[in-house]
Structure formats: C-alpha cells, structure tokens
Amino acid sequence: xxxxxxxxxxxxxxxxxxxxxxxxxxxxxxxxxxxxxxxxxxxxxxxxxxxxxxxxxxxxxxxxxxxxxxxxxxxxxxxxxxxxxxxxxxxxxxxxxxxxxxxxxxxxxxxxxxxxxxxxxxxxxx
Numbered sequence: 001x002x003x004x005x006x007x008x009x010x011x012x013x014x015x016x017x018x019x020x021x022x023x024x025x026x027x028x029x030x031x032x033x034x035x036x037x038x039x040x041x042x043x044x045x046x047x048x049x050x051x052x053x054x055x056x057x058x059x060x061x062x063x064x065x066x067x068x069x070x071x072x073x074x075x076x077x078x079x080x081x082x083x084x085x086x087x088x089x090x091x092x093x094x095x096x097x098x099x100x101x102x103x104x105x106x107x108x109x110x111x112x113x114x115x116x117x118x119x120x121x122x123x124x125x126x
Contacts, residue, residue: 004100073085076088
C-alpha cells in the first residue's frame with residue numbers, strides 16, 4: 001500500500017499540481033451543484049457517512065502495534081511453520097490491495113462531495 005502511494009499517487013498528484021500551476025486559457029466550468037437540501041444538517045450531525053476514514057497515525061501507538069504484530073508472527077511461525085505464515089502474509093497483502101481500492105473510491109466520493117459543497121456555496125444566491 002505504501003509503495004502504491006509513493007510510486008503512483010504522489011507522482012500523479014505532482015503532475016496534477018504542475019498542470020494547475022501552468023498558465024492555461026480560461027474555460028467556462030459548470031459544476032453539478034445538486035445536493036440534498038439537508039446536506040448541511042447531515043454533515044453537522046455526522047450522519048453523512050463514507051465507507052472509510054483516514055485516522056492520523058500516532059507514532060507510539062504504531063510502535064505498539066508493530067511489536068504486537070512481530071510477536072504474533074513469531075508465535076504463528078513456531079506453531080504452524082514458515083510456509084503457513086508466508087501464505088497468511090500473501091492473503092493479508094491481497095486484503096490490503098483491495099482496501100487501497102476502497103480507500104481511493106472513498107476519497108473520490110469525499111472529494112466530489114467537497115467540490116459540490118464549495119460549488120453550491122459559491123453559486124448560491126440568497
């Protein structure tokens with residue numbers, strides 16, 4: 001998951017930012033500002049849900065979990081052997097790859113929602 005971020009997503013982000021910074025001719029943009037009337041209430045009360053969150057990593061907590069993972073791996077290797085542990089790690093990598101796709105879709109949905117809210121706020125005339 002980390003290599004995907006650094007090798008694919010960061011270069012794409014840099015490319016997108018460079019394109020934004022490059023002088024371009026102005027083009028009329030029309031954004032879909034359709035949003036439910038109760039969207040502000042849903043946001044305020046935390047009822048507008050997405051499929052994943054992006055919690056901030058706390059370094060001491062990360063170290064604690066990392067140590068626990070190492071201990072668990074050792075116990076599994078001692079009990080079931082290294083082949084089983086390798087298969088289990090391959091399975092875990094597949095789950096992580098799938099989660100990465102889900103996180104990207106969730107980010108896209110959240111970004112679209114943010115753009116809709118901004119667009120609605122900018123284009124709204126009282």
